[in-house]
Amino acid sequence: MVNLAYFIPLFPLASFVFLIFYGKRLGPKSAKVAIGASLAALVTSLPFVIGTLRGAVFQSQFEWLRLGGAPLRFGILIDPLSAMMLFVVTVVGTLIIIYSVGYMHEDPGFSRFFAYLSLFMFSMLTLVLADNLVLLYISWELVGLCSYFLIGFWFEKDSAAQASKKAFITTRIGDVGFFLGILLLYFTTGSVRLVDLNPEFLGTFAGQSQILTLAALLIFCGAIGKSAQFPLHVWLPDAMEGPTPVSALIHAATMVAAGVYLVARSFGMLVTFPDALPVVASIGTFTAFLAAFIALTQTDIKRVLAYSTISQLGFMIAALGLKGYSAGTFHLMTHAFFKALLFLGAGSVIHGTGTQDLREMGGLWKKMPHTTWTFVIASLAIAGVPPFSGFWSKDEILVAAFNAGNPIFYYTLTVTATMTAFYMFRLVFLTFFGKPRKELHVHESPAVMTTPLWLLALGSAVMGLPGSPWMHHAFQTFIEPHAHGVEHTANPLVMQISVACGGGGILLAGLIYLLFPALAPFFGRILKPLYLASSRKFWFDELYQATVIRAWYGLGGLLNRFDQSVIDGAVNGTGLNTLRLSDLKNWVDIHIVDGLVNGVGAVIRGFSSVLRRLQTGLVQNYMFVLFAGVLLILFFELNQ
């Protein structure tokens, strides 16, 4: 039975391989292969999800390689948390793939698109099923790769090519931390298995709490990159260059939530070494606030949603950092539904109007009724209006923050919740209501797109109920079966404040964008510094460009020049000096060594040229000298 679970990711993998080779020939039929594979994964995972609902846990392993003599086993783990993810990924994934058939029709890269989506489903399902951190890391990188491919899907556009590279490299910075965290954990505890990340096992390493706290924080770095938390959040808004179904699937519902999933997985570690918790909570809360603040003034429909995603992910991370395990995971699930719906709705708007600019839209509700009303349902869910799903999960988070002790978390998150309601309904009013601001040829999207919208709307409406007091907090007891001591009760005060904030935000948005449109520019003028900070995204891109990125490439150029002038210069210098030295030796050879030899010769020749004169070869001369000599001798002899 357990081994059947290996097929869950294998169906989409088979679809990917098939489409890469035969996709072009299949043409429009490619979508059917991808949908079929995704459905097969959904159906196969159902018995496992149902099994975990009954309290079962599924595990299976095989040896992948040996590390220092000990085996490293890969395998599958299906417990409540992964079952929840499995459910979200297969259901939302399948709906989005179906929707894509309408959205991508007549795109020249149609089959390639579905091949990539299949590869993504494979990687994401492996990530969810992985039973240890190494396999999780591998699939973690693979989903990142799919994200890279899909952001750059329309790669002829420079901006898309740039955005895809930015996403890959930014997340990889976080991943290096994640990798290091795995190494630290492995060498300290000897285990990378997810089931070992519990207080009982880790408690035996209390002596190394500093190292393991560091490991927990490093693993969290991976989540910062993947879930686009501050300071690595800059890639996600640019990732909107990809086709909208991709934004819905990867950059809203599933992949970016993998960071939250990772933090939830390492929750046992965070609880055992609680020094890391405040860091997690602070980064989550700060990111939630920061992104919501930026979302207030964005004019591109997808960018508003992108910042909204960052903000909501911040909520989830904050919840986990505030020990709200069920709150964070619950919000992950509800968010997947309503945020996927929001993106698909935005996609439908873009498909129907041909623009992404909020300033050009308005009054679309008449011509796009399905899109409008499903979008409104999703907006009510994210704004936290009861009884829609987002209300229950966000309320859980606020309760966790309320109980956390430090009031700053609660206040910040409550203000952020108000801003959430405001920017979402600003978007709704500007897009669907009021008067049309520009002549657009609007048409409602086909049924293949609106059907998934309605199914997701259903999910957005009811997915919160299992976590509500009406169903006795069934979700919380499911996801945290061992947390016996925790009593899940609603906090009426927090609930009332939350409703008031959500309602207030919606009312304010209605006031400014529906009833008195002149108010918006007015506020923009009197709050100019705040407005600029928000609309320019706090200048993060400019800051990074001017510092880190510039330094990175600058160092490359610098070292390249160093390489050529100094290191290679030394090599060529050695060569050149050897040549010069041999020139010198050559000169010495010619002028001194050879000169000496020649000099000796010349001297001898000089002498001999003098002596040669004596050798005339004439016998008379010789006789004369002989005679003179004899005379001379005689003369000296006679004088003695």
Added chain:
Amino acid sequence: MSHLLSWIVFSPLVAGLGILFVPKSKMDWVKWIATGVTGFGFFLGLLVWAQFNPLDTGVQLLEDHAWIPQIGVHYTLGLDGINFPMVILTLLLSFLACIGSFGIQEREKEYYFLYLLLTTGMLGTFLALDLFLFYIFWEVVLVPMYFLIGIWGGPRKEYAAIKFFLYTLAGSLFMLLGILALYFFEAPHTFNMLELGTRTYPLFFQQVIFLAFFFGFAIKVPVWPFHTWLPDAHVEAPTPISVLLAGVLLKMGTYGFFRVSYPILPEAAQWFRPAMAVLAVIGIVYGGFVALAQQDFKKMVAYSSVSHMGFVLLGLAAFTRDGFNGAMLQMFNHGVITGGLFLLVGVLYDRAHTRDLNVFGGLGARMSVYSGILIFFSLASLGLPGLSGFVSEFLCLLGTFPVYRTLTILSLTGIILAATYLLLMIQRVLLGPVNPKWEKLADIDRRELFTLVPLMIPILVVGIYPKLILHYLTPSLSALLTKLGVLIP
């Protein structure tokens, strides 16, 4: 006694000599003879694979004959887990690069003769177990390489060829001194590596000899700062020669550490390893940054080799089982991946006649199969999990981490750098709007595909299930670690 290894080493040479007698009118035969014999070599490699027993830590398929008995030189060939992957790699790459040579038009006879001589030299270096024989093969590699770059190379071929030749020759002279010192140190004088490995030497002597060998090997790897011959040689060398240069020749250096320096001079290796680790990390980071700044496609790949070979050195310096496994596997993987990347650069260069990264763009739309393959190799090179590069780098880092924590962390910069320079390359070549100049470039053809697809298979297989190959390396490497005194048997 089986003569399989001699067949492997000398069949290319014999065929090469045969090529010299091919009549001018039948010039076509030349490349087919060369392809045939390298293909035959690869087939012999498969035979070896079938006979090789991975659990045996000793030398297998040994051939040992006295060659110059007056000075104790033997003709000794043998196979174990350390050279087995290198031999398979060499046989595979020399076969594929031979097919990749079909574009060579001028002086084919000489080209293929030198090519086959080079093949014999490389295989002999990896299989020789006698230091004298090892040295001869090591030098045999140099000569054909010099001519192959110097005659069939690019515009600055003379400069690059002579730089390569003199630089490596200088290194191997130190090595020769080391070999002679080992030979004369103790009676009975011998060149047998296995025999030398059983003796003990005083530490100072070991250190001096280690250093002498280090120069020979480090220049070949190349270890920073001895690397500058590499980019020049690569840029000027014809594509198939670049493939062999990066794929095989660089590994001769790191192989030397595994085969000669470590087993014969274990205490000196211990003494030098912190320095080696530091040089490794400098190479990883420095090579990555310099690769990032390159405008020439081939030069970028060349500098990426400096960075990736740094991981081999890092694993070597670790002295742990994971580190050694990682280093050995990284040698194999880097050969396959970088070999593929050089072939891909060649495919582009054959069509566009330029390698300037700035002039391309948007080829993804024109050459879709080419793009897919280029992306595949780039991802393998940047260490994407699921492909082979990840496994070996992972093992190197895992093996080094408990020993040199800070250095390991610094070397992680190399992983981010690899992503940066490779994705930047992909963006500049494949993405963005199409440059109208390249509107008509033809996609990759069948022959080129035939050279690339066989390289993709090991990348995938090792990436998904590394045990398949690690299984062959581990016993011999564990035996080496035992000899180094790190691992208690």
